[in-house]
Amino acid sequence: MEAEEKPRFLADQESRKKFNKRLNEFGGFALAAFFAAMFFSPSGSPNYDVSDAAKRALEDRVSTALSAGAVLAASDDTVQPVDYTIRHQSQDESTRIWVWDYAAEDGDYVQVLVNGTSLTEPFMIKHKPRAFTVPATGDVQIRGIRDGGGGITYAVHFELNGTTYLNGAPPGEDNTYTLIRE
Amino acid sequence: MKASRLLANVFAVLYFVFFMIATLFILLIMPFMCLSDIQVLLSTGFAVPDNPNMVMIGVIGIIIGLSMLIPALKIMYYKLPWLAPFVKIFFCNSLIMAVAFTILNYGYEVQNPARHRAFFWLMIAQIVACRLAMSFYFHKRPAKSLEETEHEQPVFVRGQKQEEKAALPSF
Numbered sequence: 001m002e003a004e005e006k007p008r009f010l011a012d013q014e015s016r017k018k019f020n021k022r023l024n025e026f027g028g029f030a031l032a033a034f035f036a037a038m039f040f041s042p043s044g045s046p047n048y049d050v051s052d053a054a055k056r057a058l059e060d061r062v063s064t065a066l067s068a069g070a071v072l073a074a075s076d077d078t079v080q081p082v083d084y085t086i087r088h089q090s091q092d093e094s095t096r097i098w099v100w101d102y103a104a105e106d107g108d109y110v111q112v113l114v115n116g117t118s119l120t121e122p123f124m125i126k127h128k129p130r131a132f133t134v135p136a137t138g139d140v141q142i143r144g145i146r147d148g149g150g151g152i153t154y155a156v157h158f159e160l161n162g163t164t165y166l167n168g169a170p171p172g173e174d175n176t177y178t179l180i181r182e
Numbered sequence: 183m184k185a186s187r188l189l190a191n192v193f194a195v196l197y198f199v200f201f202m203i204a205t206l207f208i209l210l211i212m213p214f215m216c217l218s219d220i221q222v223l224l225s226t227g228f229a230v231p232d233n234p235n236m237v238m239i240g241v242i243g244i245i246i247g248l249s250m251l252i253p254a255l256k257i258m259y260y261k262l263p264w265l266a267p268f269v270k271i272f273f274c275n276s277l278i279m280a281v282a283f284t285i286l287n288y289g290y291e292v293q294n295p296a297r298h299r300a301f302f303w304l305m306i307a308q309i310v311a312c313r314l315a316m317s318f319y320f321h322k323r324p325a326k327s328l329e330e331t332e333h334e335q336p337v338f339v340r341g342q343k344q345e346e347k348a349a350l351p352s353f
Binding site for chain 2: 015016019020022023024025026027028029030031033034037038041105106107109111120121123126145148
């Protein structure tokens, strides 16, 4: 009798061990999925710039103190579209601009145009700035394409004058930045 | 029953009630949620800024991971024979669909038909590849309960000696 039970007991132990091993393996896989998901998910709360310069920028809509990618507000507020003229002495043929969402990442889409011609496809603006190379003279337009909620608001930083502009563009409308070499 | 064992059982029951039941429900509906999100994405043509599916996978992943790695919680899988196969298969399903949505969503962040098509086919390829990988994994490591594992026959791989196969008792 004992001789019959012993192999069964051993078999139970063996299968329990195997079952446990598979649980551990899959548990490890699930934890790895957790870390991967956290890595690829958008960060819960961005680092808001709450400095005096940021507060002034929100009031004035223009700042020379903000760097590209500064996040200033948790939600979009109504911003009237404004066109700007940028005068500079740069002799370079081209310059760089950075475009990003300085408020809530809510799925706003914009498009960058140069002298009325598309430079980019419409793209979703995020907190992470997207860089583009544009001519140092002429019109750079930023067109609102899609409002993800609360109006299309964005920030654009020009390398030419080191200035950041906080602007709003209703869907289908453009903000024009006229670059003039003096 | 020892106090420590009783405590472990209570812990497992509480974990099951407060975390696992909701997780099981989410696992059940998540592939359909992802399919619905994909359908919305394709019809609107615009990506969503936050990807709730990956966040959900993260939360579910840690709940399942802890339940399978902490010895006191493993008792759930011994007491409920259906739980381990259910969790494994549905978690893989949900993960595959969440990744599929993430790929397509990334593609739709820029409005370009060629890019949209490329990411759509990339998503299809990912689903097919991951389903094949999942099939291979569960072929090698069958998603079975403890009782089924007890009656499991070893899985042979190509090239294994024929004598070993022949030595197996036939059922």
